[in-house]
Every structure is written in structure tokens, then in C-alpha cells.
Amino acid sequence: MAEEIKITVTRYNPDKEAELKTQTFTIPYHNDWSILDGLNYIKAELDGTLTYRWSCRMAVCGSCGMMVNGTPRLTCSTYLNEFYPGEITIEPLANFPIIRDLVVDLTDFMDKLKEVKPWIIRKNKSDENDTSKEYIQTTAQMDKYYQQTLCINCTLCYAACPVYGLHPDFIGPAVIALGYRYNNDSRDQGKDERRKFLASEDGVWKCTVVGDCTEVCPKHVDPSAVIQRTKVDNATNWFFSFLKGKK
Amino acid sequence: MDIINHDILIVGGGGAGLRAAIAISQMSPSLKTAVISKVYPxxxxTVAAEGGSAAVLNDDDTHDLHAYDTIKGSDYLADQDAVEVFVRDATNEVRQIERxxxxxxxxEDGTIAARWFGGMSRKRTLHAADKTGFHLLHALFQTSLKFDTLKRYDEWHVCALLVDNGKVGGVLALNTRTGVFSILSAKAVILCxxxxxxxxxxxxxxxxxxxDGAALTYRAGGPIKDMEFIQFHPSGLMRTGILITEASRGEGGYLFNKDGKRFLENYAPSKMELAPRDIVSRSIIEEILAGRGFKGTYGSYIHLDLRHLGEAKIMEKLPMVRELCLDFAGMDPVYDPIPIRPTMHYTMGGIHCDKDGKTPMPGLFSAGEAACVSIHGANRLGSNSLTELLVFGARAGRTAVEYVSTAKPVSADKLQSLAKDRMDFIQKRYMKAGNGKEKIGAILSELRKTMDEKVGIYRTEEPLKEAIQIIQKLKERFNKITLTQQSRVFNTELTAAMELDNMLEIAHVIAMCAQVRKESRGGHARKDYPTRNDEQFLHHSLTYQGKDGPRRETFPVTITKWQPEERKY
Structure with missing residues (x-):
């Protein structure tokens, strides 16, 4: 008999019932199938109502993050063979409201993303659309922020962050990393405009340096380190502004 | 039904849609503009594009050279006036996205760097490592957030264009989150x-x-163009078809057959691995057919070898290739050659429009891969499509602004009655509690198999005719589908049904146009008609929805200063 593997998924349909349930499917086991391949098999062959997000299936669009046996993972690049012959439990990303089955509500994240002003800010506004020449930026200057450009907004770090779980107002790892990315881009002059948000009560100071965000990040953005650097930067800034008599 | 009013509605939040949205927001912040997308933008x-974006920036390069390369690459089916506009605007657009x-x-001096790419006679492919599409999309999306006037409908699915006497007045759309259908009215709709x-x-x-865009236009009575031209990218990762960028060859990678030979010397000796994609893909298939491929669980393949580039260069220029190989093929290109074969990659054809994004239907515009301007003709050169998103996204946006300054909206009453008709259709076609036994998954897999086998890299008369028959049968089977659920919130079974319906409709057009075009040109290679036939086929295919299937017309190709010549590399 062909090999099989059991996948248990969270089910929730607000049209029908108020409570979360689980359902277990048995699917054929292939050692080169991703968990997403498994979910797609269930949807095509066993139960068309199973609901989840996916798109690129190459770990760059950021759609398919779910809790896999308790850890936030991209399901397109997590394989059945990591768990076989054990069972797999798939739940929606933790710390977010659930819309249906494995689909969570990202409204809060999307709002925060905008609030950090993730675009190049110039003192002279006409710089922003001057196409006569590019800004000069050396590779060394680019290295100061490049790692933080790699965030795919998959929100695994929010699902992993115990602080966000307790305080949903916390700006959170990916958005702070994005603020850092622009603050450290030599083309940008908007650091002061972002400070109020990043150093607010719900900003960097809420982070208690657990480090789970960095652990689960599939793109090595290292939000944890960035948050600590932003803290130092803001403390220093506060100190200097104090010396200058601004506060 | 609810009506939400707009001046301009952009369907699709990828590179072209966002570039259009920014252009409009900058030009006319007072316009009510919205981006509606079935996924978060x-x-x-666009996020998955890897290798780069072509534009003339260097002193040793000219717009004419970029235009010539593009036109020769297109096998002379590109509209040359559009290509001239494209290469000129490209230079500004790549600097704009830098800003x-x-x-x-x-x-080293901090100016923008370029790399080699297939069919390009100069180094003009700008890149952000091998994650160019990712960076470009996020830069556009993040920049779009600064315009407070720009509204977004994330995870809304457009079900139909609302068209009054040929004039577009908005769309009927499903908010997947709630399951509620609404009318989004607009004087101009841009399909991206x-x-x-x-x-x-x-x-x-x-x-x-x-x-989706081609099907929306086609059902609304608009023409779609050159649908038979499908690009197969030479390097798809075995099993999944995931893209391994052409930049891996641009940076010096080799293709080997199982005899250890760089076989491109038999097909494109002057360009070798950097010949255009249609030629490299066919060469790989020829090698495999001649028994010179490697054999594996998922069929035959050849080797893309990067080992001689060394780990440092791979990590600097091709980090994503390495990531993809490790994650999706379980091998490391630093130490082993990559198993690849050609993978369906790009749609040269699309919604018929001009170089300003204007379609023949008043109020309807298009840009990006959904559109067919045409700058790619029968074969697109690698790294011209990211640039296309920027150039024609911006142009379509500006054209729409101009159009809405004088256009009158379609009346609310009229929109209501149009939407009601469409709603009845949707209820009946997709949401009926029918007793049919057909499943979405089964029809989709047969369609995909048919297209791979009969409308693939090489085409011949009989298989194409069979493909058309199979697609017609699949369309009939589609009439008997039953959704297993009628619930409203995030009903992905319903959206999958609408998507499958779109694909069946357009697959029919592709197969039919491929069967009618009895010549080989660019990405359309007929085994039974192996040469280009300018006398009979130097024209675009325009297809309309007819009573009994697609109705094909022809449309002239614009030639400015580059006369068709034999395409050799």
C-alpha cells in the first residue's frame, strides 16, 4: 500500500458556526511534497471547502504562512518529509483574528505598515521625482539597510512574537524593520518623521528581546537585532536633543 | 446592490497597476482612484520576477539599439512605434523607481549597474541581485502608500466589466472577505x-x-491580441517549473547536455546561452528529443551549470537561485549543476491596446502582461517585461486621467441593471445548487495537461485541433460543476470556479489562433510550418468572442525603420 500521512487542519466558517474545529485528512505521502502541495491535494480531491491563502509557491509572495506543528512557517517551503511518519497539524497564524479556516485578518498589519512611512522622504520634495539622474549610492552604503529590504511581509514574526500576542498595539517586528530599512538608506531624509511612531509607547521599547521573530524569519531580516539598534539610536537621539535643550 | 463611485479603477495591484496608480495620484490627487486586487498588492x-529590467543608461548604448534588439527578438511582430516609445521612456522610469x-x-562609483541578458546587444539589464521583481514591487507598493487619496480594495475579485453600449462604466466585484457583491463604478477601468x-x-x-483580464475583456466584447504567442522560459526547475533566472546565464552559467557538451553552439553559435528564450527553449527540447537529456523521476532535463562562477559570485549576484535550488530541488548550485527544462513563463498576447494603454472600448485601458501593446511581438526579450510594467503602467495611468476629464459616467440605473444581469449569470453559472458531478480540480488538471501536450513549445495541426475539441468538451463539463459550498466568507471555491471559467475561455482562443497561424514566428513554433511567412502572417491576430467560439480578425503591424529580416543569432 502506498504511504500516507495525516494532516489535521483548523476549520472555522463564521457563516455556519461560532467555534473552531479540527479535521484530519489522510493524504498520499510523497517525500518531495511541500505542505502546500498537501493542502492543494486536499482542496482538489477531498474537500473543496478548505480555505487558505497561497500564490507563488516559491517563498517570495508571503501568502502561505501558517502554524505548522505550533511554529509559524511558509507552507510552500516546508516539506512533509520533515514530519513523516509523524502527523502534521496546521493552524492559522497565531496572534491574528481568524477569518476562515487557515485565513487570518491582516488589517492591523497593513495599517501599521503604512504608518511607518515606508517610502523615500526628502527635505526637497522635487528630488523624489527627478529622473535626470540616479542618486549615487555605494555598495557599502547599501549594505547598511539591504538585509531589511528582504522582508516579504509574510507576518510569521507577528505570529511568533509573544509581545504582539499580549499587546496587539505593539508595532511589531516587520514594521520596525521596515522603518529601519528606510532610516538607514542614504537616499532617505525622513528619520525624524518616523521617530514619533517607532519610539512611541507601542514602538521599539515594548520589545522584550525574546528573539523569536528572528528565529522564524524565512528571509533572515533579523528584526530582533534591528529593534535593539533602533532603541540605541533613539536613546542617543533623545540624549543629544536633551543636551541641545530641545526637550 | 451597493454602488461605490470612482473616477478611475485599476484592476490588479502588481507592477503595472501600482505604477498606474502612482501616476494618477501624482497627476490628479483630486480624482477618486482605487486599486482593486484579488490578493494584497x-x-x-511581479514579486517573482528575478533577473532584471532593461533600459539604456550607459554611454556605449543607444535607444535605437535597444529598440532593434527588441524588434529582432520579437521576430518582427512588435509594433515599432510602440517599441520606440518604450525604450525612450524606459530610461526615465528606471531612474524614477531608483528615486x-x-x-x-x-x-563601484555608486551608479546603477547592468548585466548581460539574452538577445540584448549591450549590458543594459539593471538588477537588484536576482530579486528584481520583488524589490520593484515592494518599492512601488510602499511608495503608493504615501498617497492618502489612493483607495485599495484588497482581496476583492472582479467578476465582470459593466459595459453600456460598448462603453465601460465600472465592474461587478466580490469582496471575498464578506462574500458581498458590489458595483464599483468608474469612468475609466485599467486592467493590469x-x-x-x-x-x-x-x-x-x-x-x-x-x-482574468483577457477573459473580462473578451466577454465584454473587446478584442484580445496575439494570444497564440506564449513564452517558454528555458530554465524551469524540475518538478515544480519554478523559475531559475536567465541572469544565471547572463552572469556566465552554461547549459550542458548529458554528453557534457555546450549544445547551444549547434543552434545559436554567436550568442550561445544568451540567445533569446524561444531559441534556447527549443534547443533544449531538441537535445532531449535526440536522447541527449538526463533522465529523472519527472522526465528528461538538461544541466544549468553555475559551479565555475564560484560561491562568492553566486551569493552576490544570484542568491535567490541558490535559495530556490536549496528549498525546492534539494541541491546546491555551488556544488552541483541545476536540473532544468523549459517552463511556461509569459503571455506575449493580451488585451488589445495602443502605446498609451487605450483599448478600442471607450473607458477601458490596460497595461503590463495583461495587455498587448505590442512591444514583444512573437517573443519577449528577458528583462523587457519589468520595464514594460513601469513604462506602460505610467502611460496608461496618464491616458486614463486625460480621458476622465471629459468622459461622462454611465448612469447608476444603467449600472444597476447591467449588474443585475451579470449577477443572475453568476448565480446560475457558479453558485447554483445543481446536481452536476463535475469538479473544478479535475477539469483544471485536464486543461493544464492538454495545453502542455498540445499547445506547448512545438505545435502541429492535428494536436492543435484535438486541443480545441478537448477544450470545448471541458467547457461543456464546466456547465455541470457543483460547488460543495454556498457559504459567503472567503469562498475560494467560488473564485476558483470563476478563474477556471476564464482560463477555459482564453485557452480556446490560444489553441484556435495557434492552429490558424500556419507559420513559425518567435514563441509560436509549428513543426508542420517551420519557417516564418511574412507574406501571409506578418499581422497581429485579433480575437473576439463569437456565437460559436472565437472569431479571428487580423490587425496590421506597425513598421517604422526596421524592415523584417531573417532572425539569426
């Missing part, structure tokens, strides 16, 4: 919905690439 498939934060790789990739089984395309 940063999930759009919006795109982290282009740099030369991407290509048709998912109707093929072996494809580099994301799950969302389901021919």
Missing part, C-alpha cells in the same frame, strides 16, 4: 491583471495568473 506575481527606493545593484500561466501544468507562474 505585494503578493502579486523611490529600489535597491538597484551598483557599480497579468497573464494566463496557470492554464499550463509546467509553469513558472503563481496560482493567481488565471487569464
Amino acid at each position: 505585494m503578493r502579486s506575481h 523611490w527606493g529600489c535597491p538597484w545593484n551598483r557599480e 491583471t497579468g497573464g494566463v500561466g496557470r492554464m499550463y501544468a509546467f509553469t513558472s507562474n503563481a496560482g493567481i495568473k488565471t487569464a
Whole structure:
């Protein structure tokens, strides 16, 4: 008999019932199938109502993050063979409201993303659309922020962050990393405009340096380190502004 | 039904849609503009483009050279006036996206760097490592957030264009989150919905690439153009079809057959691995057919070898290639050659429009892969499509602004009655509690198999005719589908049904146009008609929905100063 593997998924349909349930499917086991391949098999062959997000299936669009046996993972690049012959439990990303089955509500994240002003800010506004020449930026200057450009907004770090779980107002790892990315881009002059948000009560100071965000990040953005650097930067800034008599 | 009013509605939040949105927001912040997308914009498939974006920046290069390369690459089916506009605007657009934060790789002096790409006679492909589409999309999306006037409908699915006497007045759309249908009215609608990739089984395309824009236009009576021209990218990762960028050859990678020979010397000796994609893909298939491929669990393949580039260069220029190989093929290109074969990659054809994004239907505009301007003709050169998103996204946006300054909206009453008709159709076609036994998954897999086998890299008369018959049968079977659920919140079974319906409609057009075009040109290679036939086929195919299937007309190709010549590399 062909090999099989059991996948248990969270089910929730607000049209029908108020409570979360689980359902277990048995699917054929292939050692080169991703968990997403498994979910797609269930949807095509066993139960068309199973609901989840996916798109690129190459770990760059950021759609398919779910809790896999308790850890936030991209399901397109997590394989059945990591768990076989054990069972797999798939739940929606933790710390977010659930819309249906494995689909969570990202409204809060999307709002925060905008609030950090993730675009190049110039003192002279006409710089922003001057196409006569590019800004000069050396590779060394680019290295100061490049790692933080790699965030795919998959929100695994929010699902992993115990602080966000307790305080949903916390700006959170990916958005702070994005603020850092622009603050450290030599083309940008908007650091002061972002400070109020990043150093607010719900900003960097809420982070208690657990480090789970960095652990689960599939793109090595290292939000944890960035948050600590932003803290130092803001403390220093506060100190200097104090010396200058601004506060 | 609810009506939400807009001046301009952009369907699709990928590169072209966002570039259009920014152009409009900058030009006319007072206009009510919205982007409606079936996924969050940063999930759009632009995100997966890897190698780069072509534009003339260096002193040793000229716009004419870029134009000539593009036209020769297109096998002379590109409209040359449009190509001239494209290469000129490209230079500004790549600098503009730099000013919006795109982290282009740099030369030592801090200016933007370029790399080699297939069919390009100069180094003109700008890149952000091998994640160029990702960086470009996020730079556009993040920049778009600064315009408070720009509204977004994330995870809304457009079900139909609302058309009054040929004039577009908005769309009927489903908010997937709530399951509620609404009318989004607009004086101008810009379709930026991407290509048709998912109707093929072996494809580099994301799950969302389901021919939506072409199908919306086609059902609304508009023409779609050159649909038979499908690009197969030479290097799809075995099993999944995931893209391994052409930049891996641009940076010096080799293709080997199982005899250890760089076989391109038999097909394109002057360009070798950097010949255009159609030629490299066919060469790989020829090698495999001649028994010179490697054999594996998922069929035959050849080797893309990067080992001689060394780990440092691979990590600097091709980090994503390495990531993809490790994650999706379980091998490391630093130490082993990559197993690849051609993968369906790009739709050259699309919604018929001109170089300003204007379609023949008043109020309807298009840009990006969904559109067919045409600058790519029968074969697109690698790295011209990211640039296309920027250039024609911006142009379509500006054209729409101009159009709405004088256009009158379609009346609310009229929109209500149009929407009611469409709603009845949707209820009946997709949401009926029928007793049919057909399943979406089964029809989709047969469609994908058919397109791979009969409308693939090489085409011949009989298989094409069979494909048309199979697609017609699949359409009949589609009439008997039953959804297993009628619930409202996030009903992905319903959206999958609508997507499959779109793909069936457009697959029919592709197969039919491929059968009618009895010549070989660019990405359309007929085994039974192996040469280009300018006398009979130097024209675009325009297709309309007819009573009994697609109705094909022809449309002239614009030639300015480059006369068709034999295409050799």
C-alpha cells in the first residue's frame, strides 16, 4: 500500500458556526511534497471547502504562512518529509483574528505598515521625482539597510512574537524593520518623521528581546537585532536633543 | 446592490497597476482612484520576477539599439512605434523607481549597474541581485502608500466589466472577505491583471495568473491580441517549473547536455546561452528529443551549470537561485549543476491596446502582461517585461486621467441593471445548487495537461485541433460543476470556479489562433510550418468572442525603420 500521512487542519466558517474545529485528512505521502502541495491535494480531491491563502509557491509572495506543528512557517517551503511518519497539524497564524479556516485578518498589519512611512522622504520634495539622474549610492552604503529590504511581509514574526500576542498595539517586528530599512538608506531624509511612531509607547521599547521573530524569519531580516539598534539610536537621539535643550 | 463611485479603477495591484496608480495620484490627487486586487498588492506575481529590467543608461548604448534588439527578438511582430516609445521612456522610469527606493545593484562609483541578458546587444539589464521583481514591487507598493487619496480594495475579485453600449462604466466585484457583491463604478477601468500561466501544468507562474483580464475583456466584447504567442522560459526547475533566472546565464552559467557538451553552439553559435528564450527553449527540447537529456523521476532535463562562477559570485549576484535550488530541488548550485527544462513563463498576447494603454472600448485601458501593446511581438526579450510594467503602467495611468476629464459616467440605473444581469449569470453559472458531478480540480488538471501536450513549445495541426475539441468538451463539463459550498466568507471555491471559467475561455482562443497561424514566428513554433511567412502572417491576430467560439480578425503591424529580416543569432 502506498504511504500516507495525516494532516489535521483548523476549520472555522463564521457563516455556519461560532467555534473552531479540527479535521484530519489522510493524504498520499510523497517525500518531495511541500505542505502546500498537501493542502492543494486536499482542496482538489477531498474537500473543496478548505480555505487558505497561497500564490507563488516559491517563498517570495508571503501568502502561505501558517502554524505548522505550533511554529509559524511558509507552507510552500516546508516539506512533509520533515514530519513523516509523524502527523502534521496546521493552524492559522497565531496572534491574528481568524477569518476562515487557515485565513487570518491582516488589517492591523497593513495599517501599521503604512504608518511607518515606508517610502523615500526628502527635505526637497522635487528630488523624489527627478529622473535626470540616479542618486549615487555605494555598495557599502547599501549594505547598511539591504538585509531589511528582504522582508516579504509574510507576518510569521507577528505570529511568533509573544509581545504582539499580549499587546496587539505593539508595532511589531516587520514594521520596525521596515522603518529601519528606510532610516538607514542614504537616499532617505525622513528619520525624524518616523521617530514619533517607532519610539512611541507601542514602538521599539515594548520589545522584550525574546528573539523569536528572528528565529522564524524565512528571509533572515533579523528584526530582533534591528529593534535593539533602533532603541540605541533613539536613546542617543533623545540624549543629544536633551543636551541641545530641545526637550 | 451597493454602488461605490470612482473616477478611475485599476484592476490588479502588481507592477503595472501600482505604477498606474502612482501616476494618477501624482497627476490628479483630486480624482477618486482605487486599486482593486484579488490578493494584497505585494503578493502579486511581479514579486517573482528575478533577473532584471532593461533600459539604456550607459554611454556605449543607444535607444535605437535597444529598440532593434527588441524588434529582432520579437521576430518582427512588435509594433515599432510602440517599441520606440518604450525604450525612450524606459530610461526615465528606471531612474524614477531608483528615486523611490529600489535597491538597484551598483557599480563601484555608486551608479546603477547592468548585466548581460539574452538577445540584448549591450549590458543594459539593471538588477537588484536576482530579486528584481520583488524589490520593484515592494518599492512601488510602499511608495503608493504615501498617497492618502489612493483607495485599495484588497482581496476583492472582479467578476465582470459593466459595459453600456460598448462603453465601460465600472465592474461587478466580490469582496471575498464578506462574500458581498458590489458595483464599483468608474469612468475609466485599467486592467493590469497579468497573464494566463496557470492554464499550463509546467509553469513558472503563481496560482493567481488565471487569464482574468483577457477573459473580462473578451466577454465584454473587446478584442484580445496575439494570444497564440506564449513564452517558454528555458530554465524551469524540475518538478515544480519554478523559475531559475536567465541572469544565471547572463552572469556566465552554461547549459550542458548529458554528453557534457555546450549544445547551444549547434543552434545559436554567436550568442550561445544568451540567445533569446524561444531559441534556447527549443534547443533544449531538441537535445532531449535526440536522447541527449538526463533522465529523472519527472522526465528528461538538461544541466544549468553555475559551479565555475564560484560561491562568492553566486551569493552576490544570484542568491535567490541558490535559495530556490536549496528549498525546492534539494541541491546546491555551488556544488552541483541545476536540473532544468523549459517552463511556461509569459503571455506575449493580451488585451488589445495602443502605446498609451487605450483599448478600442471607450473607458477601458490596460497595461503590463495583461495587455498587448505590442512591444514583444512573437517573443519577449528577458528583462523587457519589468520595464514594460513601469513604462506602460505610467502611460496608461496618464491616458486614463486625460480621458476622465471629459468622459461622462454611465448612469447608476444603467449600472444597476447591467449588474443585475451579470449577477443572475453568476448565480446560475457558479453558485447554483445543481446536481452536476463535475469538479473544478479535475477539469483544471485536464486543461493544464492538454495545453502542455498540445499547445506547448512545438505545435502541429492535428494536436492543435484535438486541443480545441478537448477544450470545448471541458467547457461543456464546466456547465455541470457543483460547488460543495454556498457559504459567503472567503469562498475560494467560488473564485476558483470563476478563474477556471476564464482560463477555459482564453485557452480556446490560444489553441484556435495557434492552429490558424500556419507559420513559425518567435514563441509560436509549428513543426508542420517551420519557417516564418511574412507574406501571409506578418499581422497581429485579433480575437473576439463569437456565437460559436472565437472569431479571428487580423490587425496590421506597425513598421517604422526596421524592415523584417531573417532572425539569426
